[in-house]
Amino acid sequence: MPKITKIEVQKKNKERFNLYLDGAFEMGIDIDTYVHFNLKKDQIVDAQEMEKIQNYDQYRQAINAAIQYLSYRKRTDHEVIQHLQKKEISETVIAKVIEYCHAQRLIDHEDYANSLKNTMILTTDKGPGIFRQKMRDAGVEQHIIDKYADKYESEQPLEDIVKVANKILKQKKGPTVKRKEKLTQSLLQKGYSFEIIKEAMSEMDFEQPAEELDNLLQQELEKIYNKYSRKYSGRKLINKTIEGLMRKGYKYDNIKDKLEESGIADGTEEIE
Template sequence: TDKGPEIYRQKLYQLGIEVTIIEKYVEAYEQQQPLDDVIKVAEKVMKSKKGPEAKVKQKVTQSLLQKGYKFETIQLVMNEIDFSQDEETLDHLLQRDLEKVYNKNCRKYDSDKSVIKTIEALMRKGYNYDKIKSKLEESGISNE
């Protein structure tokens, strides 16, 4: 299963089982579950997440925490996984997000303010400032 030991600890506690017994079985479960299984769960989550590397890492970490894995285990898994994406995919995602955010901001603000707001929004999404600037210039949108 893709559930971590903390989920089982919580469910057993809700059933009214003694804490000492829960600790014993959760510890046994942690030792039985190899790191490879957690890596598979993380890779499965990673396939559904798209965007800049930093945001994908954040989403995978958050998902594993929600599934009940300990933070130490998650850190080990994150060091094992390769999060790199090809430049073409990232460029396409940036272009799509740029158009979407810029069009939304154009309706609310004047041109200079909309460019600034677009840059801020894309940086919050995890895109690199230099890539955003170059995409803006490529698209013919610029605040200079």
């Protein structure tokens, strides 16, 4: 039967050993495997014992890979499993590694959720909806997602959301009704709920200088009128222009005044 003839420390990794059977290199093992099986020189190991040693060392290597992966930041079961699968570790071993990680509190979904919540509130301009999506992508259980998404919404300062909204609003031009629509859409995409958006918008000032809005209307009028003049004329052209401007949120009375100011009476005048 095979006999251990030498056990030596590896040159590049003092935590691993080279195991020799009958004078030939058999395999590398880590220090935990070495201690677990109490291996020593001249020990007899049969095929069944060697299989146990190999399986246990694979398990230890997988644990070490998981611990290294977890050392960078908190992870979930799903993330660790994916990482180990890329290393072609068997599903049986992965299941044992996940069990070990939970037992050692290396993986804790509640802690993961709380940490992600705090980090996102402090460092991003995203709302609970994005937080929920990140949690789902990470494989966190739904009841934990719901619990910490509620905490996220209650803990995120309204003043921070208003700041985000005001920053977005500065980039939105046009009538107030359209600016509000565009702002709402942008905030929804950032993960905020309609209720929170409504609350934040109630704290905001949407007033615009009359001259600025008038200039915007003039620009839009020229753009839309010239676009439709390629296809329509007369009253049809005027009506299409009015419809186009109203879709952009401009009021009918303001459009009518601007048409008259621009000298458009019957739709035949050209806007330069």
